[in-house]
Amino acid sequence: MPTGLMSIGTFSRASLLSIKALRAYHAAGILVPAQVDQATGYRAYLATQLTDAAVLRRLRAVDLPLSDVGEILRARDPDRTRKILTGHGELLQERMARIAQAVDEIQSSIEHPTSLTPVYVRDEPAMQTVEFRGQVREADFASFLDAAYAALYALLGRLGVPPDGPSGALYPPSGRRRGRSRRLRTHRNRGPATRRPRADGARGSAGRNGRRADPPRRL
Known part of the structure; x- marks a missing residue:
């Protein structure tokens, strides 16, 4: 081993990172060995890389994604790290x-x-509804629903169409949820399916409302 370099085993013990983890971080380009023997594939590290290894280990301890860990180590910018x-x-x-x-x-x-609230399955016929769509955080569901129902009642009032059924909310399948946002659609029955007064959608900062023809469905 050249002077000043540490084998992967020695570096593993000094950094408290497993050899398997070091190989994975090398493959991801996050903690690259100072030298890789082309004939044997043996990795060697500098003692100065122990600082990056310590930072990496602490960031991974709080489940920071590898992409963010790599960005922090590459940027070496306190403001970017803080953000x-x-x-x-x-x-x-x-x-x-x-x-x-x-x-x-x-x-x-x-x-x-x-x-616990009981769960029932029911079949709903086709109906005309008005809806309010938006993308919100789970923590904001309550305030979003309040605003959505207020907007829908106001729309029904302008149309002169009395509600003909209970309010409700539709959520996406759990597999389609991404990040910290959730899509939510609230709707109210506008009356018999044959009655279709025009309801032009109006966009706002909290969401979008308009009319919708719902097919028969099981809820």
């Missing part, structure tokens, strides 16, 4: 809030099993 960590901290807080809520719901269901 990335702030955004990740918000995600962790949201995750902790969801976990705490799930734990509370599980405990409540164990202590009071009859308090």
Whole structure:
């Protein structure tokens, strides 16, 4: 081993990163060895790389994505690092809030099993509805629903069409959810399916409302 270089085993013990992890970080271009033997493929590291290894290990300990870890190590910019960590901290807080809520719901269901809301399946015929669409965070659902229902009632009032059914909300399948946003559609029955007064959609900062023809469906 050339002077000043550490074998991957020695570097692993010094950095507290496994050899498997070091190979993965090398493949991802995040922590690249100072030298790779072309004949044997053996990796060697400089002692100065232990600083990056320590930063990497601490960032991964808080589940920071590898892409963000690599950006921090490449940029070496305190402002950029602070921005990335702030955004990740918000995600962790949201995750902790969801976990705490799930734990509370599980405990409540164990202590009071009859308090759970029953679920029913029903078939709905085709109907004309008005809807309000928007993309919101889970934490903002309540305020979004309040604004959506207010807008829908106002639209029905302008059309002179009384509601003919309960309000409701449609959520996307869980597999289609991405990032921190959720799509939500609320709607109200506008009357018999044969009655179709015109309802031009109006766009706003919170979402979009307009009319919709819903086919028969099972809910």
